[in-house]
Amino acid sequence: MAIKALGYVVIETAKPEAWDAFLTRIVGAMRGDDAPGAALYRIDDRPFRLRIETGSAERLAAAAYEVDGPAELAALRARFVAAGLPVEDGSAEAARERCVTAFFRASDPAGNRLEFFHGGTPERTPFVSPAGVSGFVTGDMGMGHVVFAAPNFAETHAFYESIGFHDTDVARYRFSDDPADPGMGFTFMHAANGRHHSLALGDIPGPLFGCLHVMLEMKSQVDVGRCHDRMRAAKIPESATIGRHVNDRTFGFYMQTPSGFDIEIGCDPLVIDPAKWVPTAHMSPSEWGHRWAWQDALEAGNAAGDPPKAS
Numbered sequence: 001m002a003i004k005a006l007g008y009v010v011i012e013t014a015k016p017e018a019w020d021a022f023l024t025r026i027v028g029a030m031r032g033d034d035a036p037g038a039a040l041y042r043i044d045d046r047p048f049r050l051r052i053e054t055g056s057a058e059r060l061a062a063a064a065y066e067v068d069g070p071a072e073l074a075a076l077r078a079r080f081v082a083a084g085l086p087v088e089d090g091s092a093e094a095a096r097e098r099c100v101t102a103f104f105r106a107s108d109p110a111g112n113r114l115e116f117f118h119g120g121t122p123e124r125t126p127f128v129s130p131a132g133v134s135g136f137v138t139g140d141m142g143m144g145h146v147v148f149a150a151p152n153f154a155e156t157h158a159f160y161e162s163i164g165f166h167d168t169d170v171a172r173y174r175f176s177d178d179p180a181d182p183g184m185g186f187t188f189m190h191a192a193n194g195r196h197h198s199l200a201l202g203d204i205p206g207p208l209f210g211c212l213h214v215m216l217e218m219k220s221q222v223d224v225g226r227c228h229d230r231m232r233a234a235k236i237p238e239s240a241t242i243g244r245h246v247n248d249r250t251f252g253f254y255m256q257t258p259s260g261f262d263i264e265i266g267c268d269p270l271v272i273d274p275a276k277w278v279p280t281a282h283m284s285p286s287e288w289g290h291r292w293a294w295q296d297a298l299e300a301g302n303a304a305g306d307p308p309k310a311s
């Protein structure tokens, strides 16, 4: 069973206007054709990669992964059913809205919300970033990655392995110099493509707005730096300063979306050979940089800072 890549994300928000400004002016995504009750945003030649649905919650409503065809989709659906996990088939109309042939909704053992789909219609008009981004790196590697929280970490990790995700890096991060600090477990998992991870799990309570962050990859450091400039000019909260990750080598930063979770903007990642990769085990998330806002909040004596995030 193979998962191809992260295809799109669905976000539920009561602030669609704030999301529109955030995606078009700060991230540099292009508004696509609207769907009923949703606005669609493009970062490449697909009709959309981010679907913003107006609702009452602020959350990532689904991370949607692509599979090869109807047989793979049916086999995957059967795994969820066998595991006693909730599954809901997408209607023909909802599939049409997503520009896919068929999909189903599901939840992982931690309650994180997913969709799986096959088929799709390429967009006919070229992608042009309204903010001047030279481009986003997608293609076979998908739109980026999503990081979920999973308090039932071992069970959730094992389930993802059973449906076709594979470990790239099994990490335990210490965010302090305290030798008694037990650290925090994360696992970074790849799909059947060269992206270091298409999904990651943190051994922490959740859900926090449905996910910890969504990552998008830009083509160059100039693109990332200019996006950072736009974030600062618009006074968007910076969640982590510019830095470089140890495991996937990505150069980038994190900022807060209008719904509360983060978006990671990066470039120049390590590209793996998924057929030959031997999982690594890192103890630190960052080679340099990535000073987290919650670290500043803790230092300032505010113990109510947000919990840590990972690459």
Ligand SMILES: [Fe+2]
Binding pocket: 145, 147, 213, 215, 264, 310, 311
């Ligand atoms: Fe990340």
